Amino acid sequence: MMTTNTSFTIFDFLSFEATREQAQALYKLEEFFDRENGEDVFILRGAAGTGKTSLVKAVVDYLEKLEISCYLTAPTGRAAKVLRYKTRSLAYTVHHTTYKVIPTEDERVVMDRRANTQDAYSIFIVDEASMISDAQNNGGSFITPNSMLFDLLTFVKQGNAHNKIVFIGDKYQLAPVNEAESVALNLSYFLKKYRLTGQQAELNEVKRQTGQSPIVALAHDIRRKSDDGRALGKIAVNRLGNYTAGVTRYLNLYDTNRPDNVVMIGCANKNVQKFNEIVRDHMGLTGTLAIGDQVVLNENWIGNQHLIVKGETGLVREICDAVEKRVDLEFVTAKIEFRGPDHQPLLITTKILLDTLRTDNGSIPGEMLKNLKHDRMAKNHDYRANPHPANDAYMGAMRLRYGHGLTGNKAQGGECNHVLLHPWFPENDYRYAYTAVTRARETVTSWEQGSDWWQR
Numbered sequence: 304m305m306t307t308n309t310s311f312t313i314f315d316f317l318s319f320e321a322t323r324e325q326a327q328a329l330y331k332l333e334e335f336f337d338r339e340n341g342e343d344v345f346i347l348r349g350a351a352g353t354g355k356t357s358l359v360k361a362v363v364d365y366l367e368k369l370e371i372s373c374y375l376t377a378p379t380g381r382a383a384k385v386l387r388y389k390t391r392s393l394a395y396t397v398h399h400t401t402y403k404v405i406p407t408e409d410e411r412v413v414m415d416r417r418a419n420t421q422d423a424y425s426i427f428i429v430d431e432a433s434m435i436s437d438a439q440n441n442g443g444s445f446i447t448p449n450s451m452l453f454d455l456l457t458f459v460k461q462g463n464a465h466n467k468i469v470f471i472g473d474k475y476q477l478a479p480v481n482e483a484e485s486v487a488l489n490l491s492y493f494l495k496k497y498r499l500t501g502q503q504a505e506l507n508e509v510k511r512q513t514g515q516s517p518i519v520a521l522a523h524d525i526r527r528k529s530d531d532g533r534a535l536g537k538i539a540v541n542r543l544g545n546y547t548a549g550v551t552r553y554l555n556l557y558d559t560n561r562p563d564n565v566v567m568i569g570c571a572n573k574n575v576q577k578f579n580e581i582v583r584d585h586m587g588l589t590g591t592l593a594i595g596d597q598v599v600l601n602e603n604w605i606g607n608q609h610l611i612v613k614g615e616t617g618l619v620r621e622i623c624d625a626v627e628k629r630v631d632l633e634f635v636t637a638k639i640e641f642r643g644p645d646h647q648p649l650l651i652t653t654k655i656l657l658d659t660l661r662t663d664n665g666s667i668p669g670e671m672l673k674n675l676k677h678d679r680m681a682k683n684h685d686y687r688a689n690p691h692p693a694n695d696a697y698m699g700a701m702r703l704r705y706g707h708g709l710t711g712n713k714a715q716g717g718e719c720n721h722v723l724l725h726p727w728f729p730e731n732d733y734r735y736a737y738t739a740v741t742r743a744r745e746t747v748t749s750w751e752q753g754s755d756w757w758q759r
Contacts, residue, residue, distance in 0.1 A: 311368065316361040319510075325354055328504035332362060335502055336371065338424055338465045343499040345469045346432075346490050349506030350526055351741045352519035355471055356389045357510075359428060362469075363392050372425040376400045378434040378451075380615045381717030384646055386430045397429070397451060398612050399644045401458045404605050414440075414447045414603075416454045419462035427459050431716045432472035433485035437496070452487055456497060475526045476738045477715055522741050529733035538736055540724060540747045549723055549750035550581055553707065556721050557582075562597065562616055563718065567708035568739045569725035570732070572663040578725070579705035591626075591657045592635060592703075594619055599706035599713060600641075601665035605692070606653055606699055609643070614713050616706045617641040620650065626657065629697050630674040632667070633657040639701070654700035665704045711735045714742050724749040 313333045314321065321329060328347060335345045349355040359375075366373040375394035377383040387394040402414040429435065437452040447454065459466045470487045478485045486492045493499040509519055521539065528535055543549050549567075556565035567582075569575040588596055596619040604611045611617075621638040628634075634654045643649035659665040675697060680687050685694045692699030708725075715738050722743035728735050740747050 309369070311365075313361060313365045316364040316368070317357075318360075319357065322354070322506075322508050322510065324504070324506045324508050325358060328358060328506065329361070331502050331504050332358075332469070333365075335467065335469075336366065336369075336426060342501045343460075343467060344490065344493050344501030345467065346488055346501065346503040347469060347471045347506070348474050348488055348503065349471075350473055350475060350509075351522040351737075352509040352516060353506035354510045355473075355506060356386070356430070359386070359430070359471065360390045362428070363390050366426055372421070372423050374400065374425060374427045375430070376427065377430045377716060379431070379716040380612055380642060381714075382431040382434070384642065385716070385718050387646060393645075394430075395644050396612055397435070397455055398603075398610065401451075401454050402447075404610055416449070416458055419458045421462045424463050425459075425466050427455075427466065427468045428471065429455070429468065429487070430471050431476075432470035432487040433474065433476045434472075434479055434715060435470070435485070435487035436479035436482060437486050437492075438479070438482060453497075456499070473741075475522075475529065475734060476741070477711055477734045480712055518740060518743050518745070518747065521747065522737055525733055525737045525740070529737070535731045535733060535736060538724070538740070538749070540740070540749050542726075543748065543750040545753055546581075546750050549748070550578070550585060552748060553582060553723050554585055557707070559595065559597075559618060562618070562706075563720065565721040565723065566714060566717075566719045566742065567723040567725060568711055568714050568742060569708055570711060570728035570735055571725075572710060574725050574727060575708040575710055576663045576705070578708040582707045583705065591633070591660050592619060592622065592637060592655060594622055597706040598639065598660075598703040599709065601659055601702045601704045604653075604699075604701050606701075607651065609649065609651065611641055611651065611701075615641055617651075617703075623652065630678050631671055632675055632697075634697060634700055651701075654696045656697075656700040656702050659702040660704060665702060667702075711738050714739070718742055718744055720745045722747045726750060726752045 313329050335342055363373055375386055375392055376397050377386050378397050380396055383394045383396050403417050405413045405415045435452050437450040439450050440447045459468050472488045474488050490501055490503045553565055553567055558564045567578050598617050600611055600613050600615045603613045617639040619637055620640050623636040626633050626635050634656060637655050638650055638652045641649045658667055679695045679698050683695050719742055724739055724747055726749050
């Protein structure tokens, strides 16, 4: 339990002088963390460059000094990695924190909420909260009986009714797919939907040390236009003469040992797929999958007692055998290096469904999957007796897309030193533009649109 007679304050854990807005946020957080306060939720909203993550580092150190348990989490592996790096504290995905997986008989997997058995008063901090959805997920092969937001709130409160949760995010970023707003950044939503009370703080003032950053300046220009309802126009970034120059820049910056050095971000799946194909061709990667391919997981995958979450990036280290054909689908066994929950290298050996790499959106017609199921039921006794993906290498094959170029939603939550921005996106799509440029730490570059379809 927090006491009021400590000899230190939260400001003692800052390594810089707080801005006026940051100071107000910290005063509110200090009050919020007192268990006697009785509030449940704190929302810290802030635009790029306003120092949200810097405050989190101070909060974590402050809570540790108070001997209050603090758990850091984020919606994606990319976001958790960034949070861990910036706070120098353990950070895990919401999936890892909240769920366990239960295979079902219809080839799908239920993400079932874990039991929170930690009864000590605790604070949960969720970064990149704009990505947290309050919609039930019944699509694809993985389903959740409830929304991620509902399950997260329930998990937090199950351990101790006094537990509190801090949502940190940027309202200018993309909302969850197929949702109009980021409800986890809306305090009134928590009161209306969940009867939870709380406080909020907003950071708009760019820190002096980041104010000269071209990325922050670009993001600031986009959000000002969004606030004012002005046309976004052509984003003011360095533009190369054509897409060939863009591909060349990507190849010059790409480093297999530093996958977060560069990424191409595009709005349309077809444009991202085309860019990936061009890059693979320049790298001399042949066939549908090759050693050295950078890939991104298109659907959650479970196998070998591991859960790899959709959107995670991996590198193909070995192709283990020849291509196999089952009904009308093709498979290969490969070793792919991902990052585990502890962010250490995790080498997974599994079947890969090659057909998802050949389509723009990574989807497979339902009829083809149905035919595969019938084939495996006939040929695999274990699967026939207990039909869930873990019992058949083909039904449980990993579904991938190439990972040199990503859509804005897939890139969200991560950071790269350099972003190559595809020149086409819908007019005045402020959130997409803002999300894309703020993935960059150092530079954002684009190219002049040409006449080829994939550049429009």
